[in-house]
Amino acid sequence: xxxxxxxxxxxxxxxxxxxxxxxxxxxxxxxxxxxxxxxxxxxxxxxxxxxxxxxxxxxxxxxxxxxxxxxxxxxxxxxxxxxxxxxxxxxxxxxxxxxxxxxxxxxxxxxxxxxxxxxxxxxxxxxxxxxxxxxxxxxxxxxxxxxxxxxxxxxxxxxxxxxxxxxxxxxxxxxxxxxxxxxxxxxxxxxxxxxxxxxxxxxxxxxxxxxxxxxxxxxxxxxxxxxxxxxxxxxxxxxxxxxxxxxxxxxxxxxxxxxxxxxxxxxxxxxxxxxxxxxxxxxxxxxxxxxxxxxxxxxxxxxxxxxxxxxxxxxxxxxxxxxxxxxxxxxxxxxxxxxxxxxxxxxxxxxxxxxxxxxxxxxxxxxxxxxxxxxxxxxxxxxxxxxxxxxxxxxxxxxxxxxxxxxxxxxxxxxxxxxxxxxxxxxxxxxxxxxxxxxxxxxxxxxxxxxxxxxxxxxxxxx
Amino acid sequence: xxxxxxxxxxxxxxxxxxxxxxxxxxxxxxxxxxxxxxxxxxxxxxxxxxxxxxxxxxxxxxxxxxxxxxxxxxxxxxxxxxxxxxxxxxxxxxxxxxxxxxxxxxxxxxxxxxxxxxxxxxxxxxxxxxxxxxxxxxxxxxxxxxxxxxxxxxxxxxxxxxxxxxxxxxxxxxxxxxxxxxxxxxxxxxxxxxxxxxxxxxxxxxxxxxxxxxxxxxxxxxxxxxxxxxxxxxxxxxxxxxxxxxxxxxxxxxxxxxxxxxxxxxxxxxxxxxxxx
Numbered sequence: 001x002x003x004x005x006x007x008x009x010x011x012x013x014x015x016x017x018x019x020x021x022x023x024x025x026x027x028x029x030x031x032x033x034x035x036x037x038x039x040x041x042x043x044x045x046x047x048x049x050x051x052x053x054x055x056x057x058x059x060x061x062x063x064x065x066x067x068x069x070x071x072x073x074x075x076x077x078x079x080x081x082x083x084x085x086x087x088x089x090x091x092x093x094x095x096x097x098x099x100x101x102x103x104x105x106x107x108x109x110x111x112x113x114x115x116x117x118x119x120x121x122x123x124x125x126x127x128x129x130x131x132x133x134x135x136x137x138x139x140x141x142x143x144x145x146x147x148x149x150x151x152x153x154x155x156x157x158x159x160x161x162x163x164x165x166x167x168x169x170x171x172x173x174x175x176x177x178x179x180x181x182x183x184x185x186x187x188x189x190x191x192x193x194x195x196x197x198x199x200x201x202x203x204x205x206x207x208x209x210x211x212x213x214x215x216x217x218x219x220x221x222x223x224x225x226x227x228x229x230x231x232x233x234x235x236x237x238x239x240x241x242x243x244x245x246x247x248x249x250x251x252x253x254x255x256x257x258x259x260x261x262x263x264x265x266x267x268x269x270x271x272x273x274x275x276x277x278x279x280x281x282x283x284x285x286x287x288x289x290x291x292x293x294x295x296x297x298x299x300x301x302x303x304x305x306x307x308x309x310x311x312x313x314x315x316x317x318x319x320x321x322x323x324x325x326x327x328x329x330x331x332x333x334x335x336x337x338x339x340x341x342x343x344x345x346x347x348x349x350x351x352x353x354x355x356x357x358x359x360x361x362x363x364x365x366x367x368x369x370x371x372x373x374x375x376x377x378x379x380x381x382x383x384x385x386x387x388x389x390x391x392x393x394x395x396x397x398x399x400x401x402x403x404x405x406x407x408x409x410x411x412x413x414x415x416x417x418x419x420x421x422x423x424x425x426x427x428x429x430x431x432x433x434x435x436x437x438x439x440x441x442x443x444x445x446x447x448x449x450x451x452x453x454x455x456x457x458x459x460x461x462x463x
Numbered sequence: 464x465x466x467x468x469x470x471x472x473x474x475x476x477x478x479x480x481x482x483x484x485x486x487x488x489x490x491x492x493x494x495x496x497x498x499x500x501x502x503x504x505x506x507x508x509x510x511x512x513x514x515x516x517x518x519x520x521x522x523x524x525x526x527x528x529x530x531x532x533x534x535x536x537x538x539x540x541x542x543x544x545x546x547x548x549x550x551x552x553x554x555x556x557x558x559x560x561x562x563x564x565x566x567x568x569x570x571x572x573x574x575x576x577x578x579x580x581x582x583x584x585x586x587x588x589x590x591x592x593x594x595x596x597x598x599x600x601x602x603x604x605x606x607x608x609x610x611x612x613x614x615x616x617x618x619x620x621x622x623x624x625x626x627x628x629x630x631x632x633x634x635x636x637x638x639x640x641x642x643x644x645x646x647x648x649x650x651x652x653x654x655x656x657x658x659x660x661x662x663x664x665x666x667x668x669x670x671x672x673x674x675x676x677x678x679x680x681x682x683x684x685x686x687x688x689x690x691x692x693x694x695x696x697x698x699x700x701x702x703x704x705x706x707x708x709x710x711x712x713x714x715x716x717x718x719x720x721x722x723x724x725x726x727x728x729x730x731x732x733x734x735x736x737x738x739x740x
Contacts, residue, residue: 212549277726351718
């Protein structure tokens with residue numbers, strides 16, 4: 001039996017670029033049931049579904065696609081939620097092209113099935129239906145687990161352990177839950193109402209949430225161990241890197257964390273109704289080429305910048321950002337300065353940034369990461385006017401817990417050392433996962449680490 | 464939500480502010496700060512801790528009304544609530560037996576130097592306190608300081624109390640008072656901390672300052688509080704807020720603090736929220 005293959009993904013409706021750069025509303029609008037059904041019909045229903053193996057939390061992808069075809073959306077949602085507590089988030093921010101969609105058989109000759117868009121469709125369908133189904137909870141087992149950080153890793157552990165009957169308490173340092181989903185990823189890519197919905201869902205499973213609680217300062221891990229049977233640390237990669245070039249402490253130079261936190265967590269885009277200010281730059285330069293760089297550049301545009309550049313030392317093919325986000329940024333008019341390395345920031349007498357000095361680069365031999373190493377071209381210095389620089393070149397794990405937890409083995413980059421297969425650390429009854437272990441990575445890999453840790457915590461505590 | 468126990472103006476424009484925060488009191492130490500939000504649309508405001516009552520689970524800070532967020536704080540009444548009160552944050556001030564220590568306080572820092580002076584006294588030091596203000600009516604908490612210091616020295620710009628002038632007279636005052644400190648610790652406005660550091664440097668007096676930059680999260684995440692100390696970038700929220708005053712790049716710090724001066728007062732003008740009652 002053969003079926004006619006539709007070579008390309010069904011496009012998902014989006015806000016037009018000229019419209020969307022004037023607002024912070026979500027860019028991608030999602031599939032209608034009809035579009036979802038059309039896309040689902042592209043799936044080949046492979047006997048050996050590589051996509052499931054490509055997913056860090058092994059969602060039954062062919063299963064939920066069949067449910068969409070059968071228009072049994074409720075069943076599709078239940079199927080995803082068996083292994084993924086955050087489908088509305090993952091459908092939006094997962095790098096599917098490097099995971100499930102990368103290994104889709106259809107993708108060998110054509111475009112792969114738009115798995116992420118379909119996942120998002122089901123999650124949004126459930127939210128719109130107004131009835132959020134809860135899986136059966138195991139009876140309370142009397143054991144207590146503390147979770148540090150309410151980002152994707154922590155939420156996943158909380159979800160899994162609550163279902164197994166544990167008394168779960170999440171400690172969050174900030175005044176709103178969600179971790180990087182709340183302070184980092186902008187409203188136009190992941191509406192905060194969706195994050196709120198997912199956090200509410202986990203709370204509805206009986207999970208306690210303490211905000212404004214800084215583990216490592218308010219209370220140490222050792223103190224928590226006296227009250228809890230186990231601890232999972234999912235505190236994220238919260239310490240921003242700077243370029244370590246002259247002029248980085250000029251006014252107008254931000255870490256991406258600062259820029260995005262002002263906008264997303266503090267709602268600076270609604271200043272003065274919200275009191276945290278965020279300057280509207282006229283010429284903003286964003287350093288870096290990942291998703292955070294794209295988010296920062298597109299935020300600057302929406303705040304009203306005349307010109308926004310992404311300054312990246314390699315070329316377009318090496319950009320670590322999701323392709324979809326690069327395309328969105330290009331459509332919106334972000335200017336990409338590839339093979340460009342900032343070397344100095346120049347300011348005026350009042351200490352405000354006025355210009356950046358850069359070097360042109362060329363690609364040499366591949367380096368350890370397998371990407372071609374950028375090499376500076378001698379004498380190629382040039383300057384560009386700028387009144388804002390956003391450094392989006394990465395983060396290290398937050399130091400507060402490593403600094404205050406004796407006996408916890410810490411890696412070279414300040415990361416907590418934990419087993420990849422089960423998240424166990426050097427300390428008994430302490431697990432860790434997500435960016436605090438790996439350094440800045442993806443939402444879904446943090447969730448995958450959370451899933452493994454939850455399993456290990458359960459095995460250990462039910463012995 | 465955290466209940467406001469007390470909020471009263473103790474001298475013009477400075478407020479003593481006590482909040483129920485029982486999760487903060489077990490771990491709070493001199494030199495720490497907390498971060499609060501006055502309401503759901505307010506900024507995250509860092510305030511140095513001025514005192515606490517472990518039994519009652521309350522924390523006291525002194526703040527000056529400057530911009531929109533502190534104007535909101537200044538209108539809170541006892542019994543009302545703030546949505547965020549997180550801490551303690553920052554490293555504590557180093558407390559050891561140094562010998563003779565001079566604690567210098569100004570503005571809100573008169574409040575936050577108090578637990579430092581108390582802890583130093585308890586650690587067996589000879590503690591002298593110097594309080595500075597523009598005029599006598601802006602000084603406060605002298606009684607509390609007398610209880611933990613050998614002597615309380617006052618300096619006022621207009622000479623209405625103690626020495627007339629500014630903290631830059633410190634070398635002369637130390638000679639007149641016959642105080643030979645092993646360490647000077649300053650809590651106050653940036654200008655006072657900078658001036659003190661400048662006049663103690665030629666004397667070779669170790670001087671610790673409690674820095675007060677712009678902050679957002681206060682946990683090392685955003686980096687807006689960065690400053691240059693001994694040629695290296697530090698984050699005041701996790702590496703400080705205490706630093707050696709002789710190593711701080713004051714010029715850069717003053718410029719960075721002014722980043723949002725226009726915006727600080729903008730909501731005041733726009734929102735129609737007048738000043739405190």
